Amino acid sequence: MTTTAPNSSANRNIPTMTRAFLAQGGRSIRDEDAFLAQEVPLPQLGPRDLLVRIEAVSVNPVDTKSRQGLRSGTRQLGWDASGTVEAVGEQVTRFAAGDAVWYAGALNRPGTNAELHTVDERLVGRRPTTLDHAEAAALPLTGITAWETLFERFRLTSDSAGTLLVVGAPGGVGSVLIQLAKARTALTVIGTAGRAESQQWVTKMGADHVVDHHDLVRGVRSVAPDGVDFVFTAHSANNVAAFADIVRPFGEITAIDDPRGLDLYPLKRKSIAWHWELMFTRSAYGTPDMGAQGKLLDALADLVDAGQVRSTATSIVRGFDAAGLREAHRQVADGTAIGKVVVAR
Structure with missing residues (x-):
């Protein structure tokens, strides 16, 4: 059962826990327990935050490198995401519940490999209307x-x-x-x-x-x-x-x-x-122009919807769970992938 708590900023109850799919340290990608499903606390929704229900993620080389470098314990990986806004913080101005969004998150917050995820709205753009969640998840990072x-x-x-x-x-x-x-x-x-x-x-x-x-x-x-x-x-x-x-x-x-x-x-x-070039610099340092990433994602969505940029998803793994993420990481770690590998519901 999902645990909820009052969210005074949005005047509604929001979850305090979510199911995440955690990379487990000291494991080969061939090991069945390389990823584990586990209930984890959701960070408190900040004034500029969105609570997003994740529909699809993609796996980048940074994901596989982070997993391979994890010697012990567990870590919630994932940056690329496409999903739907569930709730918003009290100072959010660009989005509302029900909006379809895409983004690449931040290194200094839990990753997107979870059913629910919180992210600063300044890093988020509107999802292109011509792409579904799986196709969209390939592009943000x-x-x-x-x-x-x-x-x-x-x-x-x-x-x-x-x-x-x-x-x-x-x-x-x-x-x-x-x-x-x-x-x-x-x-x-x-x-x-x-x-x-x-x-x-x-x-x-x-x-x-x-x-x-x-x-x-x-x-x-x-x-x-x-x-x-x-x-x-x-x-x-x-x-x-x-x-x-x-x-x-x-x-x-x-x-x-x-x-x-x-x-x-x-x-x-x-x-x-x-x-x-490191796209995480703005979010890592909270630079004054951090909102430029959300704006450029909106501009990129316009190019996608105009037919000038296409999704680079070449492999879509169905099943947003521990097994699906393990398979996607296996494909990326192989080193021969063209385009992007996506995990979607």
């Missing part, structure tokens, strides 16, 4: 990362021209970033991919050219002899020398991976700028 890369790190506009290289193009972020670049800039887009099916996917996402990442310099020079202006990379380790070769003077690079001890000195001669 990768969409925010791609958007911030293009329009905040690179400061691109509809008039921006030149050439963009997307390293790791078949992945979740690369798949959205290609679509956004083609929808909202005048850039020529080159994507990297190895396997034939990955190359076909990158072309489907809208890339103008696809090159093999195994010989990056030769591949890029074959379609862009004068080099590229911008590079998005999900794979920075061992690629700095190649970037120094193929990026034009005063070019820019944005990375989302975690390479240790990266030597950027080879970029100096061309005055190449290096940016880091």
